[in-house]
Amino acid sequence: MLKYHQQFGGIFKMNLGFFKSVQIGDPALLEILLRMETPYPKRMEIKPWKMYREYRGEDYGLLTLDGKYNAHQMMEYLGPLLVTSADLHKQFNTKAWKNHTEAWDYIFSTAKCFIDRRLKSNPAWKNDLLNTITSNYPLTNKQLSGLFTELQIGGVETTANSLLWLLYNLSRHSEVQKKVLDEIQTVLLPGQPPSTDCLQKMPYLKACIKESMRLTPTVPFTSRTIENDTNLGGYLIPGGVIAMINFHSMAWNENYFPDAREYKPERWLKPRTLANSFASTPFGVGKRMCVGRRLAELQLQLTLCWIIQHFYICTTDNEPCKAITSGLMVPTRQLPVSFKKR
Template identity: 35%
Template sequence: MVFVCDPKDIAMVFRSDGRIPEVGEEWYRVRSSVNKDMMRPKSVGAYAPLQDEVSRDLATLIQTVVRKGDSGGQVDNFLNLLHKWGLESLSLVILGKPLGCLTLDQLAEDSDAQRMISAVLEFFLYFAKLEMAPPLYQYISTPAWKKFVKCMDTMNSIAEKMIGEKLAELRKMEEPPEEADFLSSLLSKKNMTLDEAVMVAIELLTGAFESTANTLAFNLYSLAKHPDAQQKLYEEIMAVVPPGQPIDDKVLNKMPYLRAVFKETFRLYPTIFFNARTLTRDVVLAGYRVPSKTQIMMPQNVISAQPEYFPEPESYVPERWLRNESSANAEAFTFLPFGYGARMCIGRRFAEQEIFLGLIRIIQKFHVGWDGEDMKQIYKFFNAPDRDTFIFRERQ
């Protein structure tokens, strides 16, 4: 492995990918087809009302707890509630139907929703353990490997069941639905097979909801620890989105401070520590020739802490991302939370939109505070919060 932190070297690594990175022609064909639905702002914006519906439900559940008056404003196991929020939103977008898992009640252990949540959380935990330990699992079936495989089988079987039920519903329809969900849109593509469409849907259902939940938690924590920034965001929200008004992508485009908060939180609390690439050709980095097939690691937490790119890097300053600030023009390739180029995170725009909506609906209703020790990050492939001691106080 070679680690690089200079933006010029990072640019060279990403640009050396070319049109087709190491994964090849078949990957590129499928990815190009999916990009039309997942990477165009207009296409993703069409799902904003569905995602907003789930975020409003989340805020209402928090309000229910706060109004009970016996919790001190805390929501028991808040991170689990965020996991259910993420999965419910994904189900609505991908399959066009709710799972009914966004509830304060404990989900039944044998329910598909709870089994999916538990399997995904364990899957990434064991992924990280296997990644960071000597690769004994390549030679013998270690306990960690067995648990990893079991989690993967559970995730895939539940996702396949959910998608199969959706496919059965579609086959019964004489005409396509007026408002197509993401899976229906994939199935309509002539250059994608049924198996490929199902594969993409499975990857989204199993791989996206924990990372969005974690990122929303990091954003809420940053705002709780910096009440001035929280107040500024609240004022922007109230100016653009009066209570009760639905939100679409056009509304989100009028909220620069919301995006600044998101970027500054990601700079300090990256959901993934590294961007990684395997070189497809020889490249010169920092004066050294690095041969093809070398794995390159680009640690975001190191780059984001460099004062030459981010003045006072330890400080939480969303204003640094606003266009009217002199520091807004950070050097290109210093901040790539979703990667870059052909292999940029395919769910980027869906994830951003979902997190924006979650932040809006929570900050609109509550002043968010924090109780106890500072939040720290736990490495589980995705970085996860180690605690969730938020205090929610309803705004008057």
């Protein structure tokens, strides 16, 4: 999408089959849009997901309320159903609909299996997330499976993918790894596990994660449904139109980030010089920002700290690794990364 914004500017209209949208790649326009939001802003409806739940009689999770297959494969199958009529795919039982349905069937069956097993497990494990939820809220097993399947997609896949890109970026910059290790050794004693308090004293480690999420964002876009006729950038956007917010295009814009395609964690340690703080928002911003942001950041910080303490992150080849967007931004090949014990 970056090349389209370079050609057409910070806002333009794009029609893909049945999908009509306004594309936003300007942080100033994004700020205006978000400041005009209603108390309950709407994202683009993921209609195929809702249709699957109605088709199978499953419950909704947080995303759909407003093995053989995995969440990554399900996201791959989603694309064709968004830009063409999902109703027609379902009516004619096309291959795209079958793949989408089979992927969700597998995800739901796996979730139900683990939920049932966990609820019947050893009482000593009753302080985990699942049992905390069931102890405080009268949810049925059906509601729990609807919640946890989307938790896997919205939390597990995204955080894991962010970690992959982080390791890839660090494998290409041994000098950055050394700086992270020096910082860790300044804060922690040999063999001491990191704590949240210790992480507050590791700004460079956090900068490495932030820079990776700018350069290779797992979620390169989000959406809003324009609820009322809105003037944005001198254009009148009718109510009901989908606004696609392209994080990746803004984060690779040289106007906001000099040497935008280079991995430079140091840029986040300087006094704030961004022309607009909305230029890099990998977790989104506003009322619909990622609900798991703090948990994801903590997981990445703890994981990176442990890995750097114990391993060198090495690259196995120097060929660039391209990315494709399939719901998430994923590498086109196996990442050329290996670990060498310190």
